[in-house]
Amino acid sequence: MIENQKKDxxxxxxxxxxxxxxxxxxxxxxxxxxxxxxxxxxxxxGLMETMDSEINVLVGTSKSALLFDDVEAATALLESLKxxxxxxxxxxxxxxxxxxxxxxxxxxxxxxxxxxxxxxxxLKGGSIYLSKKIMMNDEYLGTAVISxxxxxxxxxxxxxxxxIGLALAGSLLLAYLLNWKLQKRFTKPISDLIGLVGYVAxxxxxxxxxxxxxxxxxxxxxxxxxTMLDTIQNHERxxxxxxxxxxxxxxxxxxxxxxxxxxxxxxxxRNNSKIALLFLDLDRFKVVNDSLGHRIGDELLLxxxxxxxxxxxxxxxxxxxGGDEFVILLENIQKDQEIDTVVSKILFELAKPTVxxxxxxHVTTSIxxxxxxxDGADSVSLLKHADxxxxxxxxxxxxxxxxxxxxxxxxSVRRLEMETNxxxxxxxxxxxxxxxxxxxxxSQLIVGFEALIRWELDGKLIPPNEFLPIIEEVGLMHRLSxxxxxxxxxxxxxxxxxxxxxxKIAVNLPASFILQPQCLMDIQSALQNTGLAPKYLEIxxxxxxxxxxSTTARRTLQSLNDLGVCVAIDDFGTGYSCMSYLQExxxxxxxxxxxxxxxxxxxxxxxxxxxxxxxxxxxxxxxIVAECVETAEQLDILRAMECxxxxxxxxxxxxxxxxxxxxxxxxxxxxxxxxx
Amino acid sequence: MFFFGGQRRPRAKMLMRWLxxxxxxxxxxxxxxxxxxxxxxxxxxAYILNFTKFMEWPVPExxxxxxxxxxxxDSSADFIVFFNKMAANVKIGKMKKNALALSLDxxxxxxxxxxxxxxxxxxxxxxxxxxxxxxxxxSYPNISxxxxxxxxxxxxxxxxxxxxxxxxxxxxxxxxxxxxx
Numbered sequence: 001m002i003e004n005q006k007k008d009x010x011x012x013x014x015x016x017x018x019x020x021x022x023x024x025x026x027x028x029x030x031x032x033x034x035x036x037x038x039x040x041x042x043x044x045x046g047l048m049e050t051m052d053s054e055i056n057v058l059v060g061t062s063k064s065a066l067l068f069d070d071v072e073a074a075t076a077l078l079e080s081l082k083x084x085x086x087x088x089x090x091x092x093x094x095x096x097x098x099x100x101x102x103x104x105x106x107x108x109x110x111x112x113x114x115x116x117x118x119x120x121x122x123l124k125g126g127s128i129y130l131s132k133k134i135m136m137n138d139e140y141l142g143t144a145v146i147s148x149x150x151x152x153x154x155x156x157x158x159x160x161x162x163x164i165g166l167a168l169a170g171s172l173l174l175a176y177l178l179n180w181k182l183q184k185r186f187t188k189p190i191s192d193l194i195g196l197v198g199y200v201a202x203x204x205x206x207x208x209x210x211x212x213x214x215x216x217x218x219x220x221x222x223x224x225x226x227t228m229l230d231t232i233q234n235h236e237r238x239x240x241x242x243x244x245x246x247x248x249x250x251x252x253x254x255x256x257x258x259x260x261x262x263x264x265x266x267x268x269x270r271n272n273s274k275i276a277l278l279f280l281d282l283d284r285f286k287v288v289n290d291s292l293g294h295r296i297g298d299e300l301l302l303x304x305x306x307x308x309x310x311x312x313x314x315x316x317x318x319x320x321x322g323g324d325e326f327v328i329l330l331e332n333i334q335k336d337q338e339i340d341t342v343v344s345k346i347l348f349e350l351a352k353p354t355v356x357x358x359x360x361x362h363v364t365t366s367i368x369x370x371x372x373x374x375d376g377a378d379s380v381s382l383l384k385h386a387d388x389x390x391x392x393x394x395x396x397x398x399x400x401x402x403x404x405x406x407x408x409x410x411x412s413v414r415r416l417e418m419e420t421n422x423x424x425x426x427x428x429x430x431x432x433x434x435x436x437x438x439x440x441x442x443s444q445l446i447v448g449f450e451a452l453i454r455w456e457l458d459g460k461l462i463p464p465n466e467f468l469p470i471i472e473e474v475g476l477m478h479r480l481s482x483x484x485x486x487x488x489x490x491x492x493x494x495x496x497x498x499x500x501x502x503x504k505i506a507v508n509l510p511a512s513f514i515l516q517p518q519c520l521m522d523i524q525s526a527l528q529n530t531g532l533a534p535k536y537l538e539i540x541x542x543x544x545x546x547x548x549x550s551t552t553a554r555r556t557l558q559s560l561n562d563l564g565v566c567v568a569i570d571d572f573g574t575g576y577s578c579m580s581y582l583q584e585x586x587x588x589x590x591x592x593x594x595x596x597x598x599x600x601x602x603x604x605x606x607x608x609x610x611x612x613x614x615x616x617x618x619x620x621x622x623x624i625v626a627e628c629v630e631t632a633e634q635l636d637i638l639r640a641m642e643c644x645x646x647x648x649x650x651x652x653x654x655x656x657x658x659x660x661x662x663x664x665x666x667x668x669x670x671x672x673x674x675x676x
Numbered sequence: 677m678f679f680f681g682g683q684r685r686p687r688a689k690m691l692m693r694w695l696x697x698x699x700x701x702x703x704x705x706x707x708x709x710x711x712x713x714x715x716x717x718x719x720x721x722a723y724i725l726n727f728t729k730f731m732e733w734p735v736p737e738x739x740x741x742x743x744x745x746x747x748x749x750d751s752s753a754d755f756i757v758f759f760n761k762m763a764a765n766v767k768i769g770k771m772k773k774n775a776l777a778l779s780l781d782x783x784x785x786x787x788x789x790x791x792x793x794x795x796x797x798x799x800x801x802x803x804x805x806x807x808x809x810x811x812x813x814x815s816y817p818n819i820s821x822x823x824x825x826x827x828x829x830x831x832x833x834x835x836x837x838x839x840x841x842x843x844x845x846x847x848x849x850x851x852x853x854x855x856x857x
Contacts (some may be wrong), residue, residue, distance in 0.1 A: 064849035067726045069829075073853045136729060137767060 009247055012112075013191070017176070017183055024175040025168070032164045039528060043156045044583055047086070047128070048121060051148055054081060054090075055132045058144045062092050062134055066100060066141045073103035086148040088127060092134070093143045100142060126150050180540050189218045193225055206233040216585035226399040246320040250303040257319035261379040264317075266333050268372055271332075276339045279386035280308075280346070280367040283398040285324035286472075288361060290515045291553075296357045297324075303354050304363065311345045326365075327386070333371070336403075343367055343401045351399060364399035366390050375404040388412040419474050421457055422467060426476055431455050433487050434654035437663055438506070438625060440645045441639045446664055448504035448538065450627075450647060451488040452654050453480070472510065482514040482522055489530040489537060491657055496536070500664045506538040508570060511545035520556045538589065552601065554585070561586035568625070573613055585618060590617040594628025597648070601633045616643045681787070687696045712754050719830050720823060721759045721777075722791055724808060727821065728768050728775050730850035733787050733804050734843050744776040747784035750796045751810075804842050818842070825853075833857050 012651060058077065066072035066572065078101055086131045089104040093114055104110070112122075117131040134141040166516045192210055199208060206229045212222040244256035261277070268275050282304065291295035301324065308318050308326060317329040346367065354361050368389025376382035385404040391412065393402035402408075435449035455462045471477050485507055492505040513519060527534055539560060557567055568589035573596050592613050599606040610626075617624045626638045629648030638646060647671060655663060713721075728745050745768060749755060759777035768775055780789060786801040791811040798817050808821040820839040823832050833855040839846055 061849065061852070064726075064730065064847075064853050067729070068723065068853050070853040106777075137769075139766070 013187055014181065016129070016187075017179055019048050019170070019479050020179050020183070021175050027595055028168060028171050032168055036160050036164055039160050039596070040153070040522050041156060044153060047148070047153065050084070051121075051128060051130050054084060054087070055144050055146050058090065058092070058135045058146065059132050061142055062101075062144060062646055063136050066092065066094060066134060071101050077101075078103035081146070085147070086150075086152045088147040088149050089145075090147075091145040091374060093145070095140050095142050096141070096425070097250055108147075108393070112145075112147060114143065117145065123150070175420060188224060189214065193222065196225065196229075198230070206236055227270070249302055249320050249588070251326075252317060252319040254319065254321050254327075257317065257321070257329065258379055258383075260317050260319075261329055261382065264329055265372055265379060265382075266378075268331070273331075274333040275372040276330040276333050277370045277372075277382050277386040278330065278339075278343065278346075279321070279370075279383070279390040280326040280328065280365045281368075281390050281394060282324035282365055283364045285363075287511065289324075290512050292357070292359055296359060299356045300354065300361060300363065304350060304365075304430055307349045307352075308346065311349050312342060315435060316342075321476075327383070331538040336371075339369060339371070343369065347401065366394040366398065367401035368393055368404065369401060370404040373543070375411075377516070385409075391415065415470070418467065422471055422476065424472065425455060425457075426479060429483070431480070431483070432656075433484065433491065434656055435505070435660040436647055436654040437652045437660065438504075438645045441635070441643050441646050444651070446503055449492075449660060450483060450506040450508075450540070451491075451653075453484060454510075454654075475510055475547055478483075478516065481509055482526070485509070485523065485526045486530065489526050491531045492536055492585055493532045494657075495664060496532075498661070501662065501666055502536060502537050503664060504538045504566060505532075506540050506566075506568060508540045514545060514556065515540055515553050516537075517552065519553075523560060524563070527565075534560075538566035538568050540568045540570040540591065543572055543574060558586045561588070573609065574667065576620065586621060587620075589623045589625055591625040591627055591647075592643075593660060596646075597626050597634055597638070598629045598630075600637045601631075607637065610638075611641050614643055618642070713752075713758050716830065717751070717755055719760060720756060720790075721762060723823070723830065723832065724788065725759065725763050725766065725775055727806070727850070728788065728806065731806065731849035732845040732847075743786070744774045746783065746786045746846060747775055747777045747788050748780045748783035749777060749790035749792065750802055751778040751790060751792045755792075758816070758845065789816075791819075804844055806842055806844050820844075821854075822842075831855060838856060 009648055024085050024461045058081075061077055063072055064070070067075065074092050075159065078092065081087045081090050081103060082105070087105065088108040089110060091102045091110070092100045094100045097114060102159050105267070111125075111127070114128050114131070117129055119132055122129040126149060128150060128494075129145070130147075131145045133143050146410040177268075196210055200206060209226045209229060212219050212220045212226070214222065244253060244259075245251065246253045264275050267273070282300075285297065285300070288300060292377060301320075304326070305318070305320065308328065312318060312328055312330070313333055317331075319327050319329070321327045328342075330339060330348075333339060347365065350363050350365050354363060367388045368391065369450055370376055370385035370389060372382055375385050380456055387409075388408045388411075389402045389404040392405075392408050393400040396402065431453045432454050435451055437446045438450065439445060440447055451469070453464055453532070455464075455467055468477075471480055488505045488507045492503070496502060513522075516522070523539070524536075526532075527537065539557075541557075566588040567586055568591055569585075569587055570591045571593040572590045572595045590613060592610060596606055596610050596613075600610060601607075623645065624643045625645040625647055626634075626643045626649045629635055629638065629646045629650045631650060634648075635646060635650055698766060724747060726749075733745075747759065749759075749851065756777040756779060759775075763775040763777070767773065774838060778785075778786070780791075780796070780801070783799075783801050786805055787808045788808060789799075789801060790808045790810070791814050794813050794815065796814070796816060805818075806820045807816055807818050808823070809816060809819040810823055814822060818838045818841060820835050820842060821832055822835070823830060825831065832853075834846065834851060835857045836851075838855075
C-alpha cells in the first residue's frame with residue numbers, strides 16, 4: 001500500500017519546491033513584463049524622437065535649398081537619411097505642395113499621400129509617417145515628409161523578449177537549484193523522519209531513533225517522535241511481557257511456553273534428543289484459595305514458583321499455564337531416570353510446609369508427564385498428553401505423578417464426554433433430588449429429609465461421587481448448589497401447602513458455596529422465592545469446610561443462624577475439630593459420620609467415640625443425627641445413647657418426592673419433634 | 677484752403693487726375709516691369725532678396741540705423757520696381773526689416789550693392805556692403821557674391837574673403853548651397 005502511495009503521489013518536497021519556485025518566479029514575470037513594456041515604450045519614444053529630430057534637421061536645413069531652388073542640395077540632404085536604416089523614404093514639397101526633392105530606400109515605395117498627412121505622427125501598416133512644415137520666419141516654404149518602418153521595433157521586441165526570456169529561464173533555473181538545495185538541506189530531518197516512520201510502519205520495529213542537533217520546530221518534532229517511539233517501545237515491551245509472561249509469577253505464560261516448546265521440539269529433532277513436559281496441578285489449591293482468599297492463594301503460587309525455580313535446571317523452562325497449573329519443559333533428556341529425579345525433587349520440595357500469610361500450608365501437586373518423541377510429535381499433543389497424565393496422577397491421589405500412556409486417552413475422552421453431558425444436564429435440568437427421611441429415635445416419626453442429588457445418564461444412575469468432583473472442577477458447583485437449594489425449598493413448601501406435617505429439609509452445600517460472599521443473599525433469595533420459612537431449612541457443611549472457613553464465612557453462618565436457618569456439621573468425627581472451636585461455631589446439629597455408626601456394636605472404642613460425640617453435642621445444646629443406620633442393633637445403641645434423630649436404610653432409603661410425600665403422610669404429632 | 681475753395685474744383689480735379697495718372701503710371705510701370713524683365717532677372721531679384729535672409733549685418737552706429745535693408749543697384753528701374761514689389765510684404769530677420777531696392781546713383785548707406793554693368797563706377801555707399809556681381813565679367817571692388825549659370829540653372833559663388841572683410845555674417849545654410857571661393 002505504501003508502495004502504491006509512493007507511486008501515485010507527488011512528494012511533499014517537490015510540491016513545496018514547485019510552490020516556492022512559482023512564488024519566486026511570479027514577481028520576476030511581472031517585473032519582466034513591466035521592464036519589457038517599459039523598454040518597448042522607451043524604444044518607441046526614442047524612435048519617435050529620432051524621427052522628430054531627423055525631420056527637424058531636415059526642415060532646418062532644407063530652407064535654403066527651397067529658397068534657392070537647389071534640388072541637388074535638397075536631395076543630398078535627404079540622402080543623408082540613408083544612415084538611418086529604418087527610414088523608408090523622405091520627401092520635400094515646396095510651398096505649392098509640388099514634390100521638390102525625394103529619397104527612397106531601395107525596394108520602398110511612396111505609399112502615403114502628402115495631403116492625408118498633418119503634423120501628427122501616423123502609424124499605419126507597419127510604417128511610421130511624420131510630416132512637418134518648413135517655415136522661414138513666418139514664410140511657408142514647403143513640407144518635409146519622413147516615413148520609417150517598424151521593423152526595428154519588432155526586432156527590438158524580439159530582442160527584449162529573448163533577453164528577458166533568457167533572464168527568466170536563468171532565474172527559474174537558479175531559483176529551482178537554490179531552492180532545491182536549500183529545501184533539501186532544510187527538509188532533510190523531515191525526510192529522515194519520514195524514513196523512520198516508514199521503517200516503523202514496514203518493520204513494526206521501534207528501536208531506531210533520530211539524532212537531533214536542532215533547536216527549532218523540527219528539532220521539537222524529532223524529540224516528539226523519539227519520545228513517542230520510546231513510549232511505544234515501552235508499551236511494546238510491556239505488551240510483550242504481558243503476552244508472554246504471567247503477571248503474578250513473572251514466569252513465561254502458555255503463549256511463550258508453546259513457542260519454547262516448538263523450538264525445543266525442533267532442536268530435539270535435529271539433535272535426536274528427548275524432551276519431557278511436566279504438567280503440574282496443585283492439589284486442593286481451590287480450597288486454599290476459597291478459604292484463605294485469593295491473596296493467600298497468589299502468595300502460595302509465588303512460593304510454588306520460587307520452589308520450582310530452585311529445583312529445575314537453568315536450561316529448563318518453568319511456565320504458569322493458568323490458575324494453579326504449571327508446566328515445566330525439560331530439554332536434552334537422555335534417560336527417564338532424569339525425569340524421575342526432577343519430579344521427585346519437585347514433589348519433595350513442594351511437600352515441605354510453607355508459611356503464607358501466617359498460615360502453615362502443606363501443598364502437594366499432581367504431575368503428568370509426556371515425552372518427546374514417544375508421547376507426542378508436536379507441542380499440542382505433548383501438552384494434551386501431559387495434561388491427561390496429570391489427571392491420571394490426580395486420580396491416584398495427592399502428590400502423585402504419572403507418565404503418559406495411550407490408554408489414558410480413552411479415559412480422558414470419557415471424562416470429556418462426562419463434562420459435556422454435565423453441562424447439558426445443568427442446562428436441561430436433568431438432575432433430580434431424592435429425599436432420605438430422618439426419624440426421631442424414639443417415636444420413629446419423620447422430622448426431616450436430607451436432599452440428595454441424583455443424575456441418570458443413558459438410563460443408568462451415575463454416583464454423585466463420580467460427577468460431583470467433575471462439576472466442581474468445571475466450575476458448575478455454585479450453579480448446581482443454587483438449583484438444589486431452590487428445588488429442596490420448593491419441595492418442602494409444596495408438602496407444607498399440601499398440609500403435610502412440617503419437616504426440615506437438609507441441603508448439603510460445598511465449601512466453595514458457603515465461602516462465596518453472596519452466599520447469604522442466595523439462601524435468602526431461595527427462601528423468599530419459595531416462601532419457605534427459614535426454620536425448615538438446614539444447611540449441611542462438612543467438618544473440613546468448617547475447619548477451613550474464613551471469618552467472613554463464619555459470619556455468614558452466624559447470619560443464617562440468626563435468620564433461623566439450621567446449620568449442621570456433616571460427617572462429624574472424621575476431621576480434627578477442636579472442642580472449643582465447636583463452641584464458637586453457630587451450629588445446631590451434629591451429624592455423626594456413617595463410618596462410626598457402621599461400627600456400632602463391634603468395637604467398644606468406636607461406641608465410646610459415638611457416645612462422646614452425642615454427649616458433646618448435647619452439652620453444647622445441639623441436636624444429634626446419626627446417619628447410615630442400617631440395623632436394629634445400631635438403632636438400639638443410638639437410642640440408648642439418646643441420639644435424637646436417625647437416618648439410614650434401616651428406616652428408609654432416599655425417596656422420590658412422591659414416595660417421600662407418602663412417607664410424610666400424617667402421623668401423630670410429627671411437628672412437635674421439630675426443633676424450634 | 678486754396679485747394680478746397682471755390683476755385684478749388686478744377687485744382688482738385690487736376691489733383692485727382694494727377695494721382696490717377698501717377699497710379700496708372702505706377703501700375704503701368706509695374707506691368708511694364710513685369711513684362712520687360714527677363715525670367716533670369718526676376719530670379720536674380722528673388723535670389724538677392726533671399727540673400728538678405730541668410731545674412732546678418734553688424735549693428736549700425738547711432739545715426740546710421742535704417743529701418744530697411746537697402747539694396748542699391750545699377751540695374752534698370754524695372755528691376756527696382758519688381759524687387760520692391762516682391763519684397764513689399766517680406767519681413768527679414770529678427771528685426772523684421774523690409775528690403776528696399778534703390779538706384780545706386782543716389783544711394784547712401786546701402787547694405788548690398790547689386791552690380792549689373794561691367795564698368796559700373798565704384799561708389800562708397802556704406803561700411804558693411806555686400807557686393808553682388810551679376811556675372812563674371814563685371815569688375816567691381818570686393819565682390820562677395822557672384823551669379824553664374826550651371827546646367828541652365830542660376831547658381832552663385834560666395835567669396836569668403838571678401839565677405840569677411842565686410843563683417844557681414846553669412847549663414848552656413850547659404851554657404852551650403854553656394855560655390856564657396
